[in-house]
Amino acid sequence: MRTDLASLVVISSVFLMAACGDESITRARVPKSEEAPAVMGGMPQDEQAGHAAQATGLKWTLPSGWKETPGTGMRLATWTPPGGLKTEGTVVSLPGDSGGELANVNRWRGQIGLPPTDEAGMAAARTKVSSKAGPVSVYDLTSEGETKTRLIAAVVKTGETTWFFKLMGDAAATESARPGFLAIMKSLTP
Amino acid sequence: MRRNDPLSRIVDGLSSLKLTLVCLSLLMVLVVACTLAQVNLGIHLAVDRYIRSFLVWYVPEGTSLRIPVFPGGGLAGGLLLLNLVLAQFRRLELSWRKAGLWTVHIGLALLFVGEFATAVLQVESNMAIEEGQTKSFSEDYRRMEVVVTDATDKEFDEETAIPDSRLKAAREISDPALPFKLVVRAYHENAQLSMGGAPSGATAGVGAGMSVAPRHPVTADGEQNTAVALVEPVLKDGRSLGVYLLSNGLGAPQGFIHEGRSWKLALRLRQYRHPFSLTLKDFKHDRYPGTNIPKNFSSLVRLKDPAAGDDRDVLIYMNSPLRHGGLTFYQASFGKDDTLSVLQVVRNPAWTLPYVSCVLVALGLLWHFGLMLKKSLGARNS
Numbered sequence: 001m002r003t004d005l006a007s008l009v010v011i012s013s014v015f016l017m018a019a020c021g022d023e024s025i026t027r028a029r030v031p032k033s034e035e036a037p038a039v040m041g042g043m044p045q046d047e048q049a050g051h052a053a054q055a056t057g058l059k060w061t062l063p064s065g066w067k068e069t070p071g072t073g074m075r076l077a078t079w080t081p082p083g084g085l086k087t088e089g090t091v092v093s094l095p096g097d098s099g100g101e102l103a104n105v106n107r108w109r110g111q112i113g114l115p116p117t118d119e120a121g122m123a124a125a126r127t128k129v130s131s132k133a134g135p136v137s138v139y140d141l142t143s144e145g146e147t148k149t150r151l152i153a154a155v156v157k158t159g160e161t162t163w164f165f166k167l168m169g170d171a172a173a174t175e176s177a178r179p180g181f182l183a184i185m186k187s188l189t190p
Numbered sequence: 191m192r193r194n195d196p197l198s199r200i201v202d203g204l205s206s207l208k209l210t211l212v213c214l215s216l217l218m219v220l221v222v223a224c225t226l227a228q229v230n231l232g233i234h235l236a237v238d239r240y241i242r243s244f245l246v247w248y249v250p251e252g253t254s255l256r257i258p259v260f261p262g263g264g265l266a267g268g269l270l271l272l273n274l275v276l277a278q279f280r281r282l283e284l285s286w287r288k289a290g291l292w293t294v295h296i297g298l299a300l301l302f303v304g305e306f307a308t309a310v311l312q313v314e315s316n317m318a319i320e321e322g323q324t325k326s327f328s329e330d331y332r333r334m335e336v337v338v339t340d341a342t343d344k345e346f347d348e349e350t351a352i353p354d355s356r357l358k359a360a361r362e363i364s365d366p367a368l369p370f371k372l373v374v375r376a377y378h379e380n381a382q383l384s385m386g387g388a389p390s391g392a393t394a395g396v397g398a399g400m401s402v403a404p405r406h407p408v409t410a411d412g413e414q415n416t417a418v419a420l421v422e423p424v425l426k427d428g429r430s431l432g433v434y435l436l437s438n439g440l441g442a443p444q445g446f447i448h449e450g451r452s453w454k455l456a457l458r459l460r461q462y463r464h465p466f467s468l469t470l471k472d473f474k475h476d477r478y479p480g481t482n483i484p485k486n487f488s489s490l491v492r493l494k495d496p497a498a499g500d501d502r503d504v505l506i507y508m509n510s511p512l513r514h515g516g517l518t519f520y521q522a523s524f525g526k527d528d529t530l531s532v533l534q535v536v537r538n539p540a541w542t543l544p545y546v547s548c549v550l551v552a553l554g555l556l557w558h559f560g561l562m563l564k565k566s567l568g569a570r571n572s
Contacts, residue, residue: 099399
């Protein structure tokens with residue numbers, strides 16, 4: 001009977017193992033060059049929200065030392081301030097209001113780990129810059145924590161298009177680049 | 191002298207030929223039922239419900255009631271294995287004369303053990319790879335994972351992957367690699383996402399403006415669930431970083447910056463990373479001349495495994511898989527005007543058992559019939 005019991009134990013163990021499976025959290029270091037797998041669907045993501053970008057309709061002048069490179073995807077352009085600062089500017093334009101200003105402000109807040117705000121909070125945080133393209137709403141956000149990240153976002157609406165400008169990076173670097181970024185906002189022309 | 195106590199009667203019953211026939215009949219019924227069930231359930235769920243289970247359950251529509259209606263393959267197969275083992279020890283004498291039958295029985299028992307081991311240990315995934323593309327991971331097309339990526343480094347991403355079973359079971363998930371814990375607000379195996387409508391509960395990322403309508407999971411072959419997870423990264427000081435809606439139906443990961451590090455969150459098909467890479471050099475879809483009838487599918491891949499010192503071309507085609515690193519790569523499908531090849535990737539540590547079993551059964555039969563033949567010839571000569 002010892003053999004019979006052994007058989008039962010083996011079979012039971014196998015089925016018990018089946019109930020467990022491999023459920024551990026795994027970690028991997030993945031080269032950025034490795035192509036991500038194809039994904040289903042195509043719901044909008046971030047400020048590249050499923051609309052065609054409109055590259056025409058607005059011009060600007062870069063301050064001395066700033067460089068501009070063409071963007072990829074929905075991003076129209078990338079700005080790099082002088083001095084090798086760890087901050088970067090981006091330009092995106094989308095048709096319509098892209099979900100409204102509050103949704104976008106909360107999205108920016110979320111990007112640096114800040115909780116959502118409401119209409120009143122948004123209004124209190126907003127500053128205005130004048131340009132030939134119209135008034136530009138500017139939001140200056142800084143993350144919490146020991147290593148702070150700063151995000152300066154600007155929004156201007158021209159006709160049926162909303163333009164989003166963003167400067168984001170290390171808090172100190174973004175502070176250094178802030179005057180240049182605001183100078184670009186003032187230079188906007190239709 | 192045969193004993194007649196209850197235990198002996200049980201062992202007699204378990205080792206009887208009647209039980210063998212009953213178990214074989216049950217298995218035949220299960221195979222037919224499982225084959226028919228594949229139409230609605232798909233092959234994997236049908237096999238799980240009919241073959242790889244102790245009991246086949248009936249669940250009335252709209253209830254959580256589970257009624258056992260038939261023995262499952264696990265029960266019938268387990269009983270058959272027990273029956274085989276008991277019969278062997280009770281009926282077969284340990285002698286050279288019966289060595290062939292012993293070998294046949296051991297071979298059959300190994301076949302059952304192999305199936306149990308396969309049910310437990312086998313992992314199937316797919317590697318969809320385009321011509322010129324290099325991949326070192328495959329994807330489980332039936333399971334999901336939430337991946338938290340530290341994308342700060344310019345060269346590498348540090349990925350922490352949480353399997354869907356953990357998301358279903360746990361309220362909070364912590365890991366030493368993460369400076370925050372993930373609070374799982376909800377997990378839906380399948381759901382429909384839409385813009386507007388009832389708020390999903392997400393407060394950050396693209397999901398803040400979306401609604402989620404849970405759906406019954408799909409299991410049929412070729413169908414894909416849109417899984418949805420509502421997760422909230424919470425810092426050690428209790429501060430929330432917002433509730434994110436993650437789904438494999440969303441096009442790209444969402445994220446935030448915390449303490450100067452860039453974090454991305456995504457839900458995707460579960461990935462298995464391999465310590466080697468495959469580059470698809472060429473995919474061929476041969477047809478019979480003058481027709482569209484497929485003649486052959488083949489993938490010419492470059493296998494690179496620095497640790498094993500392997501760097502060679504391998505041609506994978508029907509019935510000629512690549513075996514490397516404990517994995518088997520079969521030619522499974524193709525797409526994109528014959529520029530994309532889909533390889534089925536199978537990890538099954540027990541894959542050799544059926545072969546060993548067949549060899550044992552063949553040797554046992556040869557031995558046994560050889561002995562019978564010798565005996566018969568001897569009797570005729572005398």
